[in-house]
Amino acid sequence: MEAKKQLGQHFLINEGVALKIAKQCEGESLIIEIGPGKGALTEKLLVDNRTVIGVELDRELFGYLKEKFKGKNFYLIGGDAAHLKIKRKAVICGNLPYNSAKAIIKNFVLQFDFIPKMVFMVQKEVADTITAKPQTKEFSKFSVLCQLYYDTAKLFNVSAGSFKPKPKVVSSVVKFKRKKSSYQIDNSFFKFIDKLFSYPRKTVKNNLKPFSVREEFAHKRPSDLSLDEIYYLWREEWQNS
Template sequence: MSDTHQHHRARKRFGQNFLHDAGVIHRILRAIHPREGERLLEIGPGQGALTEGLLSSGAQLDVIELDRDLIPILNGKFAAEPRFHLHQGDALKFDFQRLEPAPHSLRVVGNLPYNISTPLIFHLLENAALIRDMHFMLQKEVVKRLAAGPGGGDWGRLSIMVQYHCRVEHLFDVGPGAFNPPPKVDSAIVRLVPHEVLPHPAKDHQLLERIVREAFNQRRKTLRNTLKALMPASAIEAAGVDGSLRPEQLDLAAFVRLADQLADHPTPADSN
């Protein structure tokens, strides 16, 4: 067991579950379909299960890995390949501009640990103009929220803020047995494709975030109740929204209308 190259033990603090199922790896690579000359960015390559297939496509590959113990393993496997660039560090703090990608060119791939998946997706969305698409392995529950439509319990802040920026596709599910150690939950592969033209652009993105956060803070209550600190019932009606609805009954366009109403007519209560 002394050979660290073969036996890196997954560490709980990094939320590591290494992918080892060849069939699943092949299916993910088929879904991504990397091609020669493309710019790929892999987040958290682990022991390189996907890295090999991504590189063999002929693409340029940057990888970001936080766990220092994995760096020699990854370098040992891939450093001889001139198209491979390894960055040791935290993807949440990584400046994607450093890669100098052309607009809408970066293809992002990652088997994301649960604890960073949501903040990392938001960090990537801040750089959406650089990104062509993203393929992530996430907890199935998170993918269901990302891909949800209005009307159900999965529809919430994550669904709305991601769908504001991206088209979302829940591609397929992956059972715990595909990983070592097996996680306690099912996983799924999701594809996020940033819109080149936003379908429902808000006048003020921060106001949209604020309204969505307030609305879903108490998702069982009506909008009239949850938004009363931000806007009066008359302003909700003026946006063409029924204030007696609960937030999960509204689609993205309705939330954008609320935010735009507030942007055009800031209420006295909001002047602080």
């Protein structure tokens, strides 16, 4: 079965990489795997009587996967993981399609109450953004979103030769571990960070016009702000404007 370019499919063929990802999920009883593809990672996840639920957009793979894992605690859901709603505690894992990785991650980050941990393979540049620290060029509103509820870490890079067909980019595996405490926000926070990062090279004062900004923040760029400072600006200045 050939990979479908329009779905961003690059099937993992490196068993060592699959095993390293699966090890990050040790001790978990329920795993939701995004994009099982031909099951290279699924095979490593299905140990110790663990239950794995695969979310696969390509229904042509259903018969192949069901036959391959017949008799195992493996279940399939068809659909787009960017819209999947979680109803019970689960760890999320998978090799995400490059063209929809951010949308999928955003969907699950906002369901943090149900998800203590996530392990994803994504394009290296996306991984660098997910794990970026303030005062770096990679730190963006997507970094803020990912780090609101999770501690994020890049575990290792994966070369193009680990996939078939080979992608034109390097991939990275990233881990999300839910924070013990998180920021208390509402939907207005996301409108706020959209505006704050609307022009990343401009100052905070320029991006947040016509709202007033304290002098200590006014002349910084958005990427210079820590999460605590961004949260403060939203809560104390934006909310009270």
